[in-house]
Amino acid sequence: MSCDSVDLKSYLLGEATREERAALKAHAAACLSCRDELARLETTQAALLSVREEEIPRRIGFVSDKVFEPHWWQRLWRSGPRLGFAGAAMLALAIVVHGFAMRPPAVAPAVAQVDTADIEARVSARVDQAVAKAIAVNQQRTVELLAASEKRHQFDLRTMQVAFEEDWRMKMKQLGTLYVAVNRMEPGGGQ
Ligand SMILES: [Zn+2]
Numbered sequence: 001m002s003c004d005s006v007d008l009k010s011y012l013l014g015e016a017t018r019e020e021r022a023a024l025k026a027h028a029a030a031c032l033s034c035r036d037e038l039a040r041l042e043t044t045q046a047a048l049l050s051v052r053e054e055e056i057p058r059r060i061g062f063v064s065d066k067v068f069e070p071h072w073w074q075r076l077w078r079s080g081p082r083l084g085f086a087g088a089a090m091l092a093l094a095i096v097v098h099g100f101a102m103r104p105p106a107v108a109p110a111v112a113q114v115d116t117a118d119i120e121a122r123v124s125a126r127v128d129q130a131v132a133k134a135i136a137v138n139q140q141r142t143v144e145l146l147a148a149s150e151k152r153h154q155f156d157l158r159t160m161q162v163a164f165e166e167d168w169r170m171k172m173k174q175l176g177t178l179y180v181a182v183n184r185m186e187p188g189g190g191q
Contacts, residue, residue, distance in 0.1 A: 001023050001024075001026070001027040003027075003031060003033065003034055006024055006027055006028075006031075006034050007020070007024070008024070008034070008037060008038055008041055011024050011038075012041055012042065012045055024038075
């Protein structure tokens, strides 16, 4: 039997006949490469079978727990003033979800006794903090913009003032010239 005629797949899947199995075993006993390949495939198959038998991890159940149902963050979306800070809220949510996801598995078995109201309150508090911070940052930015705008406004005023003064000076000069001219034209005047 040559390596090419060895059908490890049918052997592993139990499709090989009794004679084929015997031939393969005999070949593997003599051929290191086929023996290694068979061992590798058997390990993979065992791993796949063990995964299939495994219970769904409890942590998945935890993340899909009541707390993460839309109701509390639907409230958040509906609340008017926070609507503008949806980005911050989403970020806060991501941090919170990340925080729960990163909890050590040892905590997971306590799922059944989880106080959802307490978690909701703590989650809401963290979201509130993030939203408050976003508002503060936004207010600071508005103050800065107003200050910049005020500065610009003052600059514009000053520019206008200077322009007006120049214009005024020019007009007074013209008026003075006109006044002198008129005086000269007056009968008996300007002598
Ligand atoms: Zn071989």
